[in-house]
Amino acid sequence: xxxxxxxxxxPTHPAKPVDRWAAEQNGAxxxxxxxxxxxxxxxxxxxxFGEGEPTSYVYKVVAGAARTYKVLDDGRxxxxxxxxxxxxxxxxxxxxxxCSAEAVTRSVLLVIKRSALVSHAxxxxxxxxxxxxxxxxxxxxxxxxxxxxxRSAQERVACFLLEMADRMGVTDQIxxxxxxxxxxxxxxxxxxxISRTLTQLEGTGAIAVPTCRRILLRDRKALKRLHA
Amino acid sequence: xxxxxxxxxxPTHPAKPVDRWAAEQNGAxxxxxxxxxxxxxxxxxxxxFGEGEPTSYVYKVVAGAARTYKVLDDGRxxxxxxxxxxxxxxxxxxxxxxCSAEAVTRSVLLVIKRSALVSHAxxxxxxxxxxxxxxxxxxxxxxxxxxxxxRSAQERVACFLLEMADRMGVTDQIxxxxxxxxxxxxxxxxxxxISRTLTQLEGTGAIAVPTCRRILLRDRKALKRLHA
DNA sequence: CGGATGCTTGACGGATTTCAACCATAGTGG
DNA sequence: CCACTATGGTTGAAATCCGTCAAGCATCCG
Numbered sequence: 001x002x003x004x005x006x007x008x009x010x011p012t013h014p015a016k017p018v019d020r021w022a023a024e025q026n027g028a029x030x031x032x033x034x035x036x037x038x039x040x041x042x043x044x045x046x047x048x049f050g051e052g053e054p055t056s057y058v059y060k061v062v063a064g065a066a067r068t069y070k071v072l073d074d075g076r077x078x079x080x081x082x083x084x085x086x087x088x089x090x091x092x093x094x095x096x097x098x099c100s101a102e103a104v105t106r107s108v109l110l111v112i113k114r115s116a117l118v119s120h121a122x123x124x125x126x127x128x129x130x131x132x133x134x135x136x137x138x139x140x141x142x143x144x145x146x147x148x149x150x151r152s153a154q155e156r157v158a159c160f161l162l163e164m165a166d167r168m169g170v171t172d173q174i175x176x177x178x179x180x181x182x183x184x185x186x187x188x189x190x191x192x193x194i195s196r197t198l199t200q201l202e203g204t205g206a207i208a209v210p211t212c213r214r215i216l217l218r219d220r221k222a223l224k225r226l227h228a
Numbered sequence: 229x230x231x232x233x234x235x236x237x238x239p240t241h242p243a244k245p246v247d248r249w250a251a252e253q254n255g256a257x258x259x260x261x262x263x264x265x266x267x268x269x270x271x272x273x274x275x276x277f278g279e280g281e282p283t284s285y286v287y288k289v290v291a292g293a294a295r296t297y298k299v300l301d302d303g304r305x306x307x308x309x310x311x312x313x314x315x316x317x318x319x320x321x322x323x324x325x326x327c328s329a330e331a332v333t334r335s336v337l338l339v340i341k342r343s344a345l346v347s348h349a350x351x352x353x354x355x356x357x358x359x360x361x362x363x364x365x366x367x368x369x370x371x372x373x374x375x376x377x378x379r380s381a382q383e384r385v386a387c388f389l390l391e392m393a394d395r396m397g398v399t400d401q402i403x404x405x406x407x408x409x410x411x412x413x414x415x416x417x418x419x420x421x422i423s424r425t426l427t428q429l430e431g432t433g434a435i436a437v438p439t440c441r442r443i444l445l446r447d448r449k450a451l452k453r454l455h456a
Numbered sequence: 457c458g459g460a461t462g463c464t465t466g467a468c469g470g471a472t473t474t475c476a477a478c479c480a481t482a483g484t485g486g
Numbered sequence: 487c488c489a490c491t492a493t494g495g496t497t498g499a500a501a502t503c504c505g506t507c508a509a510g511c512a513t514c515c516g
Binding site for chain 1: 298300301302304306308320321322326327349350351353356357359360361363364365366367368370371373374375377378379416456
């Protein structure tokens with residue numbers, strides 16, 4: 001459940017301005033959410049919610065990163081999405097979650113009661129439109145990700161790096177919050193292929209990998225060429 | 229544009245009861261849409277809308293089938309979804325479509341003005357919830373489809389056959405509206421692999437393929453075993 | 457009948473997975 | 487402080503699966 005690996009920080013703590021930028025990035029004006037939620041900290045790999053659990057809360061990343069995923073019977077895991085600071089996840093139109101969520105690193109999340117949002121949406125159509133827009137934006141991102149999944153390993157990794165840089169608002173250096181296994185499960189590849197592809201891209205001079213979590217984009221054009 | 233390959237049938241024609249079942253299948257109570265729309269016929273492979281075009285209309289399949297897709301720079305096409313009778317597509321929260329749509333076979337669609345829906349949603353929160361629920365349902369289906377895309381060819385084809393049978397409301401025999409190329413682009417495979425996999429499944433007795441568009445599910449358990 | 461289209465089948469090669477060993481880093485306890 | 491272990495990452499070799507290229511077949515329609 002929610003409280004297990006989490007620790008409440010400050011109820012109704014006002015949003016810091018740093019959220020503003022990311023909220024606008026999100027494109028659905030989620031800044032209004034900030035006053036409604038409670039901040040909580042989650043340990044690395046802590047469960048945020050499980051598949052099938054009631055959708056009691058909606059989450060917004062304040063710091064750190066989260067992942068949503070499903071697992072197949074054979075144990076393989078597909079990560080649907082990563083969520084970076086300013087991004088919202090866990091919002092469903094149904095009563096239960098249809099995927100699970102975990103903290104990628106130690107993270108701070110804004111936790112908002114879903115019922116408050118839903119009832120507010122019944123009175124204020126702009127709130128209703130925000131909920132719809134948030135879900136629609138996720139749909140668009142997942143559809144875009146499907147396009148990535150049908151490509152070659154090199155192209156998938158290049159797309160991933162560009163996507164992360166874009167969403168983190170940087171251009172030439174990214175600090176990955178997630179492991180190679182996470183990347184593999186997001187891109188539908190194995191960790192060995194991820195590793196090999198990164199060294200391969202490093203060999204062509206497209207990127208540099210000073211430490212395994214830090215990646216420099218040395219030749220964005222070469223990456224974009226793979227991005228299609 | 230919309231009218232090019234289409235032919236108006238009867239404005240504000242009342243919905244036939246056959247839609248009712250499929251609408252309930254859709255799970256979002258879209259039966260209320262039926263009175264708002266106009267029926268139009270589309271030829272096989274006719275464009276319904278294109279990527280980037282304004283989202284002026286929402287569509288509900290009355291007869292036939294539709295597909296939504298994106299194309300990569302290299303010409304590869306990824307079909308996001310097929311839509312069967314009773315299902316709704318083309319609904320976006322944004323002002324432009326982010327994928328294209330075509331008729332798979334000669335089809336009849338109910339065409340509904342989006343602006344009517346959106347303004348109705350501002351007054352009636354149940355309509356707003358329906359729009360949200362429709363988008364959320366699509367999100368769920370696309371996420372499920374992502375799970376299919378990371379699997380082996382045999383598993384993908386088995387999943388596809390079971391999904392189609394389920395959505396068409398049948399158990400042991402399906403009449404596919406789409407070509408091998410469509411299936412390939414939906415599953416992220418080539419037509420050759422689709423063909424080979426079908427003959428392979430036929431060899432193990434899981435299915436039978438009397439004609440290339442008609443498929444009998446002879447051993448659902450074997451297929452389900454691949455379905456995970 | 458002949459051409460077009462769509463489907464099937466075969467042979468081959470390449471890309472990715474699998475299996476395995478090895479390396480780097482960080483944390484632990486003697 | 488230094489083994490020692492655990493975890494995560496890299497690298498190599500072999501096997502497998504799927505894509506590519508090519509040919510052949512069936513069906514439809516003029």
